[in-house]
Amino acid sequence: MKTFEQWIQFYEDECNSSLLYETLASLEKDERLAEVYRRIAKTEMKHAQVWSKKLTEAKQEVPEYKPSGKTRILIWLSRKFGQGMILNNIHAMEQEGSAGYAAVPGMGELQAAEDSHAFLVTQITSSVKGGIEGGVLAQLEGRHRSGGGNALRAAVLGANDGLVSNLSLVMGVAGAAVGNRTILITGLAGMLAGAISMALGEWLSVQSSRELISHQISVEKAEIENAPEEEAEELALIYEARGLKPEQARILANQILENKENAIQTLAREELGVDPEELGGSAWEAAITSFLLFTIGAIIPVIPFTFLTGMTAVFVSIGFSVIGLFGLGAAITLFTGKKVLFSGMRMVIFGLLAAAVTFGIGSLIGANIAG
Template sequence: MTSDADLRRYRRNHQDEIDGAALYRAMADAEESPELAQVYRNLADVEERHARFWADRLARAGRPVRHDRPSTRTRLLIWLAGRFGAGVLVPTVAQSEVAARAMYDDQPETAATTMRSDERSHAFLLGQIRGGVPGPALARFEGRHRTPGGNALRAAVLGANDGLLSNLSLVVGVAGSGVAASTVMITGLAGLLAGAFSMALGEWVSVQSSRELVERQLELEADEIAANPEEEIEELRLIYQARGLPEEEAYSVAKQVLDDPDIALDVLAREELGIDPDERGGNPWTAALTSFGLFAIGAVIPVLPFFWLGTWPGVLVSAAAGALGLFVLGAATTLFTGRGMLRSGLRQTVLGLIAAAATFGLGTLLGAAVG
């Protein structure tokens, strides 16, 4: 007889495979490259086969599956793929596949199936799509080696979180000293601008420095290609050979790449240096404005109540609005971590409110001492 623990495991496995299949289907629909879209469809087919395996196990145990709906997290990721393209999810999906590559190793039901090797294959393939695709697929996947979209979305969530948490702590700390609501509001707006400008300047300097470094590396790589093409062929051959190509095929592909200096620089920058020549570290002004806006969006939330309310009602509403914002941002991080939304949201809320309470207490003590 199937135990309750096994039934829970079967359901969890089934849901994981349903989520994976739905996500790969959505990525295929959003992918511009026909070849890469077909890869995602093939992955979805495998995930659906795995889901049927666990659905059959549940049916045999007298607990048939009632629905095949993707989870809330997966539906949100599907929306992101439709809005921003499949590439934005590659880092997140690759990380999930790596974490799950051994998920079936200790599950006896999968011993006589290909499911264990399938999971390892998926992790390897997504790693290749994320980090560089060798061999015959190189021409088809060229220009898609590294997709920073998942990191950009993560940075957006963290930027808004920084603004919200820092300004919530600031306004309740100042309010704790007993000053008027108008003073709290002005302080909050000043904190918003100061923090947003600081974040924007820091981001501009960081991206501009990175861009200058990338441009210098590309110049050096172009000089090396012109001066020692055979050495560059050998380096590229070793990279492809390390990824599983036979020695002769690896050399043939590397030599073909080096025949065109422009293509050679593009490929070597990606494969050897880990640089996307098209991006060159990004646009510093775009990064600065984005950072400014995201910080400001988070920072304005705890200030708004003081436009209409007195000091103490404003503190309560500001804390409530801040708590809600912290929960939403904490839950949003689960799109990248795969953790439970409720747990992550509550953790973010509790930690943020602890920080706000600490500054409120300090403000109250200082207000009493100065007053």
């Protein structure tokens, strides 16, 4: 029974989506974009018919469609304040639809269509706000390679986490007034444990992303084989949303689909926003980079305890860490464009605050134990 209820929900969701796109088409002054909305609406209605047919074949009654309360509100908002008010909601609905189909065996084609519509809405939303967003544009132009992005992210997070977490750990233990040997062992253990954990987390994150993208690309391959006309339609819609005239968009889409290998790569970039040759970057590259950078960051507050003792070692450790934090903050400005002093001092302040908190807690614990 739950299966049929789910089918009915899918049917109603697709009808709601179709109605929303029809509404957007009726409100859109740009005829080119209005036509894109109408064609998406037709696709959504085809999806609704898929579920209607499945219900009929299962001898289940297909309910009379009535717009949901949420759909009525969104339509009212769009008519009152313009399409920009509801595009984000539609994007979220498309993503929910994709997630719902992902849990149903054999619905890969419908899932891919929902993903494609979500991608289209993202670009339309950007253009409504004044142009395609820089990140989307750069991704479409192939300027930012995902492998480098993963390595950079792992490097920044690894060094920052290593330095701040181990500085906090070392200061907490030092605050408890334990011996120098204990502080040193604790710092080294924290460094190794954190580096391994960070590397494993990065590997799992990137590898999972690669596997997901590989699955999505395999779905695209199957669709090109089984439904090339629909793929051509989706690709044409993307190019229309970017500004091409409908006829030009169709010609370009058909030309791309003439070569299946090129078509797969193009669809992966245009619909999924990934480079199929990299599949989201190297998991091992991200893991190794994360491990090394965490270790480098984490060793900084530990070094003074190898040749100094007591509060002298504590102050020198803080001094080394301040230099490291400022340097890390300054390095980040190469990518963020922020001022060196601002970024560096921000890192120093946050790092010292964390160290002060743990030192204070360590002092309280040490005093209670001693008492």
